[in-house]
Amino acid sequence: MDSFLTPIEIEALALSLRVSFWAMVWSLPAGVAVAWLLARAEFPGRTLVDVVIHLPLVLPPVVVGYLLLLLLGTQGPLGALLQDWFGVTVAFTWKGAAVAAAVMAFPLMVRAIRLSFEAVDRRLEAAARTLGAGPVTVFATITLPLILPGILTGLVLGFARALGEFGATITFVSNIPGETRTLPVALYSLTQTPGAEGAALRIMIISVVLAFAALAGSEFLARRIRARSGAAL
């Protein structure tokens, strides 16, 4: 069956989904941890962490991409470590695109999860303690289920941001078909190609449909979680 989409479009779409998916998978635990730190912990340098986390929101994406290139490029300090210890190359690979997407999406994800941490009624946690649950159990059985809607919101925001990532991606991992040419990068390439207006339009429509689907899916999930948990989020 011939699909609606050309092989090139499928390639870009699949790559975008893969990059965004892994960006979310790898940044979620860190996102929850950082959100918890910012919402609950008092430690020196808290403001600094807060600022650093939010930098990608305010810096031009190109700057972030260039920073990543300096740090994680094959010559960069972290890039060399990754290469030596794990044999992983991120520069100019789809993994690098995922890293760029994760970094850019991180502040949005942390913000959503942090807000839901702050909305948790800590008196419920105290009640659980008096019922014999230690701090770790309380986190797993009370806190985590209650912030689930917030985690989902963070994931959706992050995923959408990752799908749309362009500036940091093209700076850090360039524009390699099948490797780092995600939907926005592909769209950009097509707009630079004479006579490819139709193809560009098609990519744009794919992007819009994808965004709609992600939002609708998350809304559906959020309702189910809310209905089940009775959480006021």
Next chain:
Amino acid sequence: MIRIDVEKTFPAIRIEARFEADTRGVVALFGRSGTGKTSLVNMLAGLLRPDRGRIEIDGRVLFDSASGIDLPPEKRRLGYVFQESRLFPHMSVRGNLEYGMRRAPRAERRIALDEALDVLGIGHLLHRRPRELSGGERQRVALGRALLASPRLLLMDEPLASLDGARKAEILPFIARLRDAFAMPVVYVTHAMDEIVQLADTLVLMDEGRVAAIGPVEDLTSRLDLRPLTGRYEAGSVIATTVAGHEDEYGLTRLAFPGGELRVPHVDAEIGAAVRVRIRARDVSLAVGQVGRVSELNVIPGTVAEIAAPAEGQRQTDVDIRLDIGVPLWVRIARRSLAELGLAPGVAVSAMIKGTSIDRLSLSRRKLDERTPMGDEEAPTGRLP
């Protein structure tokens, strides 16, 4: 035995509380809002850390700043029923009830789920979510949840304060049943004296972060010097009695107390059961000399023990008198009557009390041998002339 001796300074108040109380029965912490009752209970539970001091329950040290002991809440094994039920919204009623039960050490589980469901009347709610419950149901589930963790002691912080009058009346008997059916020691915080009279055995009066007085409820509520602290409740006397017999023909019950017997409308309790009654001072009238035939069910001889100086702000038309009828009995009469009857300490009088005006409060089924129902025998008799 609860032994507590703690200090903690807040910006608004300094708590410096020390008392010892028997853990059999209900210990009530009573005082105005902001006198540190809740803070004290939170320190017992391990949710609030005292600056200094020591907390011991039945020989087990929960906190001791001198030796650096500070058990976390989950190790203290004290149940806690909060003012707001604090049910977990993401779990069913069953999930809430089993939360503490599953975490109690197997050897220490002494309360079965079915039993608790039965006593609290919440069996039909098991599959509901907390937000689908009424306020009263929620609080009953919260009681059950704390109870099923098989705690060594149950802390209750104004568990009825967020409920309206009807809901309160719905829950109070459950708390009494829980106390009796499971022999669960309870520390009960409240600023409602009627709850204390119905539930408590020992009363701890708190004032400005300190323990102002501690003793049997019957004693403290009849002490004049504590009126400024207890007096928000209408003046009256609390008397511990036991069921002496029933007069089924007239629908009455006879209640024995150290000075004789009281006749009250039928009390559904077996003979020998302890019943606490409360008699409002204004519901008692006095007669001097031979009393003719009167309609009052109770005519009890006594002597005037003390005539109270009118409290500040009190209407000057009335005066409170403490009689000795075997136990202290407060009477409020007009000052004019005081003068006309020539009442003075030592004068013999008859107290007349309508049976229907007597509140029968604590329908405890505890037997005589489990505690001393004649709480007033412990009262220092030196205060009586």
